[in-house]
Amino acid sequence: MRNKKTLVLGASTKPDRYAFKAINMLVGKGHSVLAIGQNSGEVAGIKIQTKAIPLKNIDTITLYLNPARQRDYYNYIIEAKPKRVIFNPGTENPEFYQLLELNDIKSEIACTLVLLSTNQY
Numbered sequence: 001m002r003n004k005k006t007l008v009l010g011a012s013t014k015p016d017r018y019a020f021k022a023i024n025m026l027v028g029k030g031h032s033v034l035a036i037g038q039n040s041g042e043v044a045g046i047k048i049q050t051k052a053i054p055l056k057n058i059d060t061i062t063l064y065l066n067p068a069r070q071r072d073y074y075n076y077i078i079e080a081k082p083k084r085v086i087f088n089p090g091t092e093n094p095e096f097y098q099l100l101e102l103n104d105i106k107s108e109i110a111c112t113l114v115l116l117s118t119n120q121y
Contacts, residue, residue, distance in 0.1 A: 010064030
């Protein structure tokens with residue numbers, strides 16, 4: 001399996017949050033993980049940053065932010081040039097799909113946890 005450097009955007013230290021579960025599962029499957037969230041903290045040894053951090057060679061950005069909160073990150077995500085952006089349930093955003101498409105970035109409407117547990121990540 002190839003290590004896919006992944007940014008979890010909307011990371012949380014709350015165990016009941018899907019972003020928390022995604023970080024644990026990504027780390028458990030050997031992917032390198034970066035995390036940005038509203039509050040700092042640590043999940044599975046990954047520090048959650050509260051500000052945009054410089055990104056290099058990002059394969060995947062997985063979103064856990066509602067569409068209104070995503071707007072602040074449009075340019076950041078596009079400039080990071082990930083291979084794909086995963087829109088988890090509740091983050092669907094047609095406006096952003098179009099922007100990503102214009103910048104040759106693939107949008108995937110999927111659940112990161114399902115992709116990981118079915119080895120389709």
